Amino acid sequence: MSSKALDYESLNENVKKVQYAVRGELYLRASELEKEGKKIIFTNVGNPHALGQKPLTFPRQVVALCQAPFLLDDSNVSLLFPADAIARAKHYLSYTSGGLGAYSDSRGLLEIRKEVADFIGRRDGYPSDPELIYLTDGASKGVMQLLNAIIRGQGDGILVPVPQYPLYSAAIALFGGSFVPYYLEETANWGLSAADLGQSVAQARAKGITVRAMVIINPGNPTGQCLSEANLRDILQFCYQENLVLLGDEVYQQNIYQDERPFISAKKVLMDMGGPISRELQLVSFHTVSKGYWGECGQRGGYFEMTNIPSRSVEEIYKVASISLSPNVPAQIFMGLMVNPPKPGDISYDQFVRESKGILESLRRRARIMTDGFNSCMNVVCNFTEGAMYSFPQIRLPPRAIEDAKKAGKAADVFYCLKLLEATGISTVPGSGFGQKEGVFHLRTTILPAEEDMLEIMESFKKFNNEFMEQYEDHPGYPRM
Numbered sequence: 001m002s003s004k005a006l007d008y009e010s011l012n013e014n015v016k017k018v019q020y021a022v023r024g025e026l027y028l029r030a031s032e033l034e035k036e037g038k039k040i041i042f043t044n045v046g047n048p049h050a051l052g053q054k055p056l057t058f059p060r061q062v063v064a065l066c067q068a069p070f071l072l073d074d075s076n077v078s079l080l081f082p083a084d085a086i087a088r089a090k091h092y093l094s095y096t097s098g099g100l101g102a103y104s105d106s107r108g109l110l111e112i113r114k115e116v117a118d119f120i121g122r123r124d125g126y127p128s129d130p131e132l133i134y135l136t137d138g139a140s141k142g143v144m145q146l147l148n149a150i151i152r153g154q155g156d157g158i159l160v161p162v163p164q165y166p167l168y169s170a171a172i173a174l175f176g177g178s179f180v181p182y183y184l185e186e187t188a189n190w191g192l193s194a195a196d197l198g199q200s201v202a203q204a205r206a207k208g209i210t211v212r213a214m215v216i217i218n219p220g221n222p223t224g225q226c227l228s229e230a231n232l233r234d235i236l237q238f239c240y241q242e243n244l245v246l247l248g249d250e251v252y253q254q255n256i257y258q259d260e261r262p263f264i265s266a267k268k269v270l271m272d273m274g275g276p277i278s279r280e281l282q283l284v285s286f287h288t289v290s291k292g293y294w295g296e297c298g299q300r301g302g303y304f305e306m307t308n309i310p311s312r313s314v315e316e317i318y319k320v321a322s323i324s325l326s327p328n329v330p331a332q333i334f335m336g337l338m339v340n341p342p343k344p345g346d347i348s349y350d351q352f353v354r355e356s357k358g359i360l361e362s363l364r365r366r367a368r369i370m371t372d373g374f375n376s377c378m379n380v381v382c383n384f385t386e387g388a389m390y391s392f393p394q395i396r397l398p399p400r401a402i403e404d405a406k407k408a409g410k411a412a413d414v415f416y417c418l419k420l421l422e423a424t425g426i427s428t429v430p431g432s433g434f435g436q437k438e439g440v441f442h443l444r445t446t447i448l449p450a451e452e453d454m455l456e457i458m459e460s461f462k463k464f465n466n467e468f469m470e471q472y473e474d475h476p477g478y479p480r481m
């Protein structure tokens, strides 16, 4: 009998090739254990509200009113909602034709794109054009739209940092392109060098691959580093020389936990450089409502901004966005609120600042507790989480542990993470899901568990880890790192 199109054997091979570790084997096992009644600490996804983070009040008030506009006609509305939230909801509703239940333009509502452009202008000190800003269902959809537009076939390569967030490897596989890794240097705090970049491109070209674009994740996921201005300049120069589009994933721009390297956007550095590069280098930058102190992952709101992309290509990207009709309209409003939050003097301003600062300061303390905790463990070393939402400790697995993993038919880091999960309920992602140098093992955890639980979690991690290491070291207790 001939196979049917949705039989596994006859599926699109690109679909089968996709791997996505953040919801992979560890996550599935954790879900099973949870069903059996074990308490699981889900640190595998950067999903702050799932770990207890409370939503900011003002944006939820505005969106609640937009979702239930009849409340605006209720005589009690001003007892339940502050006047600035009411005014803002009316303002947003006046932009839509039919409220939140109606499709918007496929690029998103123009007025919200203008709010985004104003935000970018204030942030970078250079004007931004709302016609070059598209709103999306989370940053993921934007990244996929752009990769889809760039990748023409297997001969097209995309330069991606390793370790990387697997959206990139997965989407490149799905669209049938080639993944071209460039390695971040752990001993240099996950920095990158232009020389290594050149080598990665040369190696890909030797295999007949046309490298078309380069991805940067700043601040990094899973690595947590913040790129310096000098680093960004080198990257831009490199892309210019090599004729690459730069895809700047800047979803963690609000998540900064040190003062030495504040977030600087690739767009600002490009504009600061001036000259031909600033008018010619093609750059697309991504942002989201899922991260920062918003953490509104479930709302699925994002945008991308295109710089130096010719208008015919912008039109084509618009056409493809139109196939999905419209990005989520409630999410667009979250985006408007994120880029244009309450201002000094507004009724909701103090509360907004109190809530957002509270979240950010706590994340900063948690980043420190986690890094210090990991560094106090046997055979574990961890760079400080300068930004983003993750810790990415290196786990130096003894040879006998690696052998046992092989016997169990598991990658060594998967083996370690599964044992950690069974022993402690801590659900992490093995480093191999993000790409690893040969023979080097990591795990990724978020820094998102509640602050009051953090010390206990790190204690339980340490107890498991040190017992594991003692069990597998040939000379237990020596050497310790």
Ligand code: DCS
Pocket: 022, 044, 045, 046, 047, 137, 138, 139, 140, 141, 165, 167, 217, 221, 249, 251, 287, 288, 289, 290, 297, 300, 301, 302
């Ligand atoms: N880019 C990076 C670097 C991310 O880490 C994520 C989400 C996204 C884009 C996409 O986010 P949205 O589509 O929600 O805007 N990070 C995932 C992760 O590693 N854990 O949780 C989600």
